[in-house]
Amino acid sequence: MKVLILGGGGMVGQKLAQQIALHGLGGQTADITLHDIAFPPAPIAGSKQVVGSITDAGVAGELAKTKPDVIFHLASIVSGEAEADFDKGWAVNMHPTWALLEGLRAEHEADSNYRPRLVFTSSIAVFGGPYPDKINDEFLSAPQTSYGAQKSICEAMISDFSRKGFVDGISIRLPTICVRPGKPNAAASSFFSGIIREPLNGQEAILPVSDSTRHWHASPRSATGFLTHAATLDTELLQGRRALNLPGVSCTVAEQIDALRDLAGNDVVKLIKPQPDPVIEKIVEGWPRDFDPKRAIALGFMAESSFKEIVQVYLDDEM
C-alpha cells in the first residue's frame, strides 16, 4: 500500500509516519512518502522524504501521479500565521487542496479503479460563536478566522469530489492537540501545551488566560489514532456527511493544572506563572469549548476521557 503524507515534516505527520512504519495501515505494510517544505534532522526509518512546497505550480498534480492509495493531507500553516498573512493563508491552506483534488480526479479519470482515500485534517476552527454549551454534529460552520474559512472550504471541496466518486475523502476536525512535545510555537493555543510541558521539564511557563478558560483537547497519540482510523473506516457509514467533529476532553485550565498536580506534584505546578495577555484572551474566547461528537464516537473514533490521561500520554511517550 502506498501512503503519502502531505505536511509529513510536522509533529503529527512524523508521529503518524512512525506509527504506520511500525504497524502498517489497515493490516497492510506501507510504502510511505512524506512531503513537506522541511523535515526534522532524523528521518523516520521506512519512509521516504520529499522536500518541496505544495504551493508550487504542478506539485500537487505530480504527487497525484504517484497514485497513492491513501493520502493524509496535513499540510497547512497555523491559524495565527494565516491571520497575519492573508495571501499566504489562502495560498497554502486552500488552493493546493483544489489542485490536489483535480490531480487525483485526473488519475481517477485515466483509471476508474483508482479512487484513493483522502484524509484531511480540518479543525474545530471551522466553528465560530456564539456557541451552544456543547457543539453537536449538526451545528453550522461559521468560522471567525481565515484558517477556519480555509479548512471549511477544503472540507466542502473534498466532500463534493467524494460524492462524485473521484476520491474517497474524509475531513476530521481535530481538537487542539495537547500536550505537544518540543518548543512553544506561534499558535495562540501554544500555552495549552506549554503550561504542562514546560513545568514537567523544570521550566517556567506563562499562563496568558484566566484559569476558568474551557477548551477542547486530545493528545498527539489520539491524533495519530484519528488519522489511521479515518484512513481505514468504511466511508459508506458517513452517509454523505464527510466532515466530522472528533471526540476529545473538555476542561478548564484549572482542571488541566489539577491534572498536572495529581501526576507531578505542587512544586511543578508552581512553575506556571499567570500573566494575562488580552490579545490571546480575546482569540481564545472565540474558540469552541465543548462538543457532543456522537457520530465520530459511533464510528469508532477514540480520545482520552480525562485531561489526566492526556498528561499521562505525554509522560509515557515523551519523557
Add this chain to the structure above:
Amino acid sequence: MKVLILGGGGMVGQKLAQQIALHGLGGQTADITLHDIAFPPAPIAGSKQVVGSITDAGVAGELAKTKPDVIFHLASIVSGEAEADFDKGWAVNMHPTWALLEGLRAEHEADSNYRPRLVFTSSIAVFGGPYPDKINDEFLSAPQTSYGAQKSICEAMISDFSRKGFVDGISIRLPTICVRPGKPNAAASSFFSGIIREPLNGQEAILPVSDSTRHWHASPRSATGFLTHAATLDTELLQGRRALNLPGVSCTVAEQIDALRDLAGNDVVKLIKPQPDPVIEKIVEGWPRDFDPKRAIALGFMAESSFKEIVQVYLDDEM
C-alpha cells in the same frame, strides 16, 4: 451610486435592474451596469449592458476596477447543469467569486475608503439531508450537489473577506423562486413554477412528483426585495454570520394546486397532468422542505405568507 449586477441578464437580475432603475437603491439614484453572457432583446431603460463571461481571465478584476458601490453577484449556472458538467460548475460558480473578491480587495488596498457592499445569491442547496422538520439558523451546510458545495464555498470566502474589511458582503440563501415567468428551464425545480404558470396560460403542465412533496418558495418579487434589502441593511447586525436563510412559504404540491384552484378555478387545475419521474423525484427528495429563518425575519427580510399570495404575485406582475 454605482450598481453592478453580475448575471444581470437572468430573470432575477432583470427584475432587480428594473426595480432599481425605477426606484433607486437606499434612497439614491443608481448608475446600473448589467454583466452577463447574454441578454433578453429589450434592454432595461436606465441601465448599461456589458456582454462577457466572468470565467474569462481578468474579467472579474476589470469589473472590480470600475469600483461599484454595490455588487449583486447573481452569476451562476443552475444546479442541474453544475451536476452534469462538473468542470463548468466549478469554473462558473466558484472560481470567478474568488477572482472578484481578489479584485475588490486590490481596489480596497489602493483606496481604503473603498469597501463595496457585495450581495451574493446563495441557495438552500447548501443544505443536505437528513433534515429536522424545520431548518433553523444554526443548521450545518452539508450540500449534496456540486451547485450547493460551490455556493457554500463562495459564502465562506465572502464572509472571510468581509471579516477582514476588504468588502462588506452578505450571502442570501434564496428559496426556490416561484412562479418564474417565461419558459420551463432545465432545473429540476422547474415544475414548481410550471404547474402554476402553464395552466394559467391555458397549457398542460407535467407534475413529475407526488403531490405530498413539500418545498420552500418565494416569488420573484420577494427575490428582488431580498436583494435590495440585503444591499441596504446594516451589516453590523449580522454579527459575523454573513450567510442567511431567508423567509419563504413551505407548502406541499397539493397546497400549491389548491391555491391555483382558489384563484383560477378547477378547469385550470385540470391542465396539470401527474406523470411521476423517478429521477426528478429522487433529486427533489434531497431538498429542504421548511425553515425557521428567525434571523432574516428579525433583520427585516420579507416574503409571502401563503402560496396563494405567490400565485397572486404572478397574476399581478406577469399577466
